[in-house]
Amino acid sequence: MITMDDIIREGHPTLRAVAKEVPIPPTAEDVELGKEMLQFLKNSQDPEKAEELQLRGGVGLAAPQLDVSKRIIAVHVPSVDPEKPESGISTVMYNPKVLSHSVQEACLGEGEGCLSVDREVPGYVVRAARITVSYFDAEGEKHKIRLKNYNAIVVQHEIDHINGIMFYDHIDEKNPLQLKDGVLVIE
Ligand SMILES: O=CN(O)CCNC(=O)c1cccc(Cl)c1Cl
Ligand code: NI
Numbered sequence: 001m002i003t004m005d006d007i008i009r010e011g012h013p014t015l016r017a018v019a020k021e022v023p024i025p026p027t028a029e030d031v032e033l034g035k036e037m038l039q040f041l042k043n044s045q046d047p048e049k050a051e052e053l054q055l056r057g058g059v060g061l062a063a064p065q066l067d068v069s070k071r072i073i074a075v076h077v078p079s080v081d082p083e084k085p086e087s088g089i090s091t092v093m094y095n096p097k098v099l100s101h102s103v104q105e106a107c108l109g110e111g112e113g114c115l116s117v118d119r120e121v122p123g124y125v126v127r128a129a130r131i132t133v134s135y136f137d138a139e140g141e142k143h144k145i146r147l148k149n150y151n152a153i154v155v156q157h158e159i160d161h162i163n164g165i166m167f168y169d170h171i172d173e174k175n176p177l178q179l180k181d182g183v184l185v186i187e
Helices: 028-044 047-053 150-160
Strands: 060-062 072-077 089-101 107-110 131-138 140-149 184-186
Touching: 028 047, 028 060, 028 072, 028 089, 060 150, 072 150, 089 150, 107 150, 131 150, 140 150, 150 184
Parallel strands: 107 184
Antiparallel strands: 060 072, 072 089, 089 131, 131 140
């Protein structure tokens, strides 16, 4: 079971490496890793489990954060609206790839955080508001999905990790809370 002890922190070189594509269909080992990554996210969002296991909450996780330099990410974003269950996303993506993205940009009003960063880094992380992503699932099936708003932001944060990019790389150091016109602020 993955706990905080398995998560490497900034300064570890694996966080700055470009991770390698995995064979498709994924190996049993890579399937198991994906399952454990998704379970970690669910545990981290369960108040009792998070307390018991001392987990920081997360909506996404990338294999490099576990010192595994492979292009595997997990996302578990609960739908905020029970009427629209499809508004959340819960899946493991093997070799995810952004095929296209909107010109429209967006950011989270409260900024971003990262389990590999043990400090608050204030500032807007401006990303594409909508993305089209292709990826393979645990069975080796190819998917092509369109994401927007919070789901799109989270998947971009994770795909950054497999490319050695940290969220604060996107923050304008001189004006971290400066916002260009037209950037959608997601609350
Ligand atoms: O790479 C994944 N993590 O570091 C897990 C912890 N961070 C989050 O859950 C998180 C928090 C805020 C905004 C975004 Cl986009 C994300 Cl992803
Ligand atoms: Ni992160």
